[in-house]
Amino acid sequence: xxxxxxSPRYKITETGRQVTLMCHQTWSHSYxxxxxQDLGHGLRLIYxxxxxDITDKGEVPDGxxxxxxxxxxxPLTLESATRSQTSVxxxxxxxxxxxxxxxxxxxxxxxxx
Amino acid sequence: AQKxxxxxxxxxxxxxxxxxxxxxxxxxxxTYYLFWYKQPPSGELVFLIRRNSFDEQNEISGRYSWNFQKxxxxxxxxxxxxxxxxxxxxxxxxxxGRAGNNRKLIWGLGTSLAVNP
Numbered sequence: 404x405x406x407x408x409x410s411p412r413y414k415i416t417e418t419g420r421q422v423t424l425m426c427h428q429t430w431s432h433s434y435x436x437x438x439x440q441d442l443g444h445g446l447r448l449i450y451x452x453x454x455x456d457i458t459d460k461g462e463v464p465d466g467x468x469x470x471x472x473x474x475x476x477x478p479l480t481l482e483s484a485t486r487s488q489t490s491v492x493x494x495x496x497x498x499x500x501x502x503x504x505x506x507x508x509x510x511x512x513x514x515x516x
Numbered sequence: 517a518q519k520x521x522x523x524x525x526x527x528x529x530x531x532x533x534x535x536x537x538x539x540x541x542x543x544x545x546x547t548y549y550l551f552w553y554k555q556p557p558s559g560e561l562v563f564l565i566r567r568n569s570f571d572e573q574n575e576i577s578g579r580y581s582w583n584f585q586k587x588x589x590x591x592x593x594x595x596x597x598x599x600x601x602x603x604x605x606x607x608x609x610x611x612x613g614r615a616g617n618n619r620k621l622i623w624g625l626g627t628s629l630a631v632n633p
Binding site for chain 1: 549551553559560561562563566568607611619620621623624625626
């Protein structure tokens with residue numbers, strides 16, 4: 404039972420480069436989420452998706468792009484990385500029934516130099 | 517506006533002490549859910565408990581217990597006889613509005629618990 408897998412675990416990139424963080428879940432959960440975690444800010448929602456081809460903005464969507472062509476994948480792209488996007492990124496998923504608990508991936512630590 | 521406040525930023529205890537992590541929330545919804553998650557030093561986020569607004573019974577799971585009080589809008593978490601393995605950041609979260617297409621949670625900023633041997 405692989406659950407939810409994020410890749411890479413660690414990434415260093417330069418300012419201005421495009422970088423994509425991958426998220427794959429094996430549960431066929433309807434909902435998927437991208438959060439970023441920063442000291443002093445806790446967890447902030449970037450984007451979420453209720454189903455394939457349905458995505459919506461969270462609190463801090465600027466500078467990020469998502470897609471969800473398949474239920475199991477929810478990649479997050481930083482189109483032109485900035486230092487302020489240095490963070491730990493978590494992908495999560497839930498079943499579509501009510502307020503099920505979130506299941507999180509192990510996170511991607513992204514450093515933008 | 518909905519809000520979750522975890523007033524304790526950091527707590528340090530000695531092993532075997534009991535410790536309570538506070539969570540106070542604000543919501544206009546009559547139906548809502550509250551959650552606790554644990555983030556150990558390894559970094560993953562682990563679900564601990566979900567409680568809905570109609571169930572005010574306290575919950576106990578081993579050394580962990582949760583006290584939900586609607587009258588004070590609190591959902592506090594107590595660890596009895598703490599152990600070093602309990603060292604982690606603990607997050608409290610609140611469901612935002614009706615489910616619908618929305619499954620967003622309102623998160624507290626977390627309480628960092630250090631249990632010292």
